Amino acid sequence: MSVEMMKPVPRPGILDIAAYVPGKEHAPGVARVYKLSSNETPLGASPKAIEAFKAAAGNLERYPDGQAHELREAIASVHGLNPANILCGNGSDELLGLLCHVYLGAGDEGIITEHGFLVYKIQIMGAGATPVVVKEKDHTVDVDAILAAVTDKTKIVFIANPGNPTGTYIPVTEIRRLQAGLPKHVVLVLDAAYAEYVRRNDYEAGIEVVSSNANVVMTRTFSKVYGLAALRVGWMYAPAEIIDALNRVRGPFNMNAPAIAAGAAAIRDQPFVQQAVSFNQMWIEKLTSALEGVGLKVTPSVANFVLIHFPDTDGRRAADADEFLTSRGYILRAVRGYGFPNSLRMSVGPEEANRGVIEALGEFMGRKA
Numbered sequence: 001m002s003v004e005m006m007k008p009v010p011r012p013g014i015l016d017i018a019a020y021v022p023g024k025e026h027a028p029g030v031a032r033v034y035k036l037s038s039n040e041t042p043l044g045a046s047p048k049a050i051e052a053f054k055a056a057a058g059n060l061e062r063y064p065d066g067q068a069h070e071l072r073e074a075i076a077s078v079h080g081l082n083p084a085n086i087l088c089g090n091g092s093d094e095l096l097g098l099l100c101h102v103y104l105g106a107g108d109e110g111i112i113t114e115h116g117f118l119v120y121k122i123q124i125m126g127a128g129a130t131p132v133v134v135k136e137k138d139h140t141v142d143v144d145a146i147l148a149a150v151t152d153k154t155k156i157v158f159i160a161n162p163g164n165p166t167g168t169y170i171p172v173t174e175i176r177r178l179q180a181g182l183p184k185h186v187v188l189v190l191d192a193a194y195a196e197y198v199r200r201n202d203y204e205a206g207i208e209v210v211s212s213n214a215n216v217v218m219t220r221t222f223s224k225v226y227g228l229a230a231l232r233v234g235w236m237y238a239p240a241e242i243i244d245a246l247n248r249v250r251g252p253f254n255m256n257a258p259a260i261a262a263g264a265a266a267i268r269d270q271p272f273v274q275q276a277v278s279f280n281q282m283w284i285e286k287l288t289s290a291l292e293g294v295g296l297k298v299t300p301s302v303a304n305f306v307l308i309h310f311p312d313t314d315g316r317r318a319a320d321a322d323e324f325l326t327s328r329g330y331i332l333r334a335v336r337g338y339g340f341p342n343s344l345r346m347s348v349g350p351e352e353a354n355r356g357v358i359e360a361l362g363e364f365m366g367r368k369a
């Protein structure tokens with residue numbers, strides 16, 4: 001027996017995966033810490049969602065509803081969809097993984113973009129397939145580059161719209177052009193984790209494109225504007241055949257009961273969402289102009305975070321800024337792994353944190369904020 005056979009060995013490729021590294025949480029020795037590294041909402045969850053979560057604590061001995069009916073129906077009624085075309089997941093991350101598990105195998109290719117969300121690559125490789133990375137243009141998804149990368153082996157294409165960590169988006173006309181150019185058997189995944197924040201007339205999260213095509217799915221999350229990241233609630237709107245395929249392999253009780261209850265209450269509280277969106281819009285604009293005002297470059301964002309680019313000067317690079325901000329209790333996200341070695345991503349935080357970062361970066365850049 002060879003040495004390798006004396007212990008369990010993962011499938012080829014698994015150990016080539018670089019595990020996901022979440023945003024930092026701690027700033028050692030600093031009393032007041034603001035975590036601005038995971039695009040969480042500063043406004044918390046709707047009080048109605050919190051109430052529903054607490055009420056669910058009374059029945060913890062019971063299995064949850066394996067079909068998450070209450071949540072699917074609430075999502076369907078708010079978005080005007082058929083609940084049969086909705087599948088909920090333990091965060092949208094779970095759904096991204098299930099899509100790879102179901103539609104990819106050894107020898108297949110999945111297309112992702114240069115600065116795309118890292119989970120796509122992890123899940124493509126986890127399914128034994130090969131990630132094919134295409135260039136973006138001005139930190140924005142490039143439909144022509146994606147179409148040029150399609151081969152006989154392509155089975156899935158992932159785009160985040162808006163993108164993370166870029167915060168840029170492509171208009172629905174570009175999504176339609178992408179769909180029209182892909183072979184009909186290729187699954188196009190529109191990851192719309194930040195859709196609620198977008199205020200642009202030419203943007204659509206993807207509902208209409210999913211409704212009129214057999215190969216397009218849209219994923220959404222309750223982790224951002226709904227403030228339920230801790231509970232792990234995501235959902236997918238997809239053609240019936242795709243829902244059916246994923247339902248066959250998912251965990252039978254993949255959604256826990258408090259998550260189902262809180263998610264349903266959260267989505268019914270749309271006035272709360274509107275408040276969160278207005279707060280975000282105001283701060284995206286203020287942060288962008290203030291950071292530009294101190295001499296930094298900021299990628300224009302339609303989401304709830306900004307990508308800040310630092311000068312290539314000793315003592316002023318992203319790593320220096322990261323250290324400087326962390327020592328003051330402001331934790332931003334290093335995005336080297338996303339192809340931005342000299343940038344940091346900052347989530348819109350509470351007012352005092354946003355003001356604090358502006359002031360600190362003004363000082364860091366040697367200019368008054």
Ligand SMILES: Cc1ncc(COP(=O)(O)O)c(C=O)c1O
Pocket residue numbers: 038039090091092093094117160163164191193220221222223229232233234
């Ligand atoms: C583009 C994108 N997709 C998906 C997710 C995952 O969301 P969830 O918390 O629903 O798994 C995130 C979270 O950061 C994200 O940025």
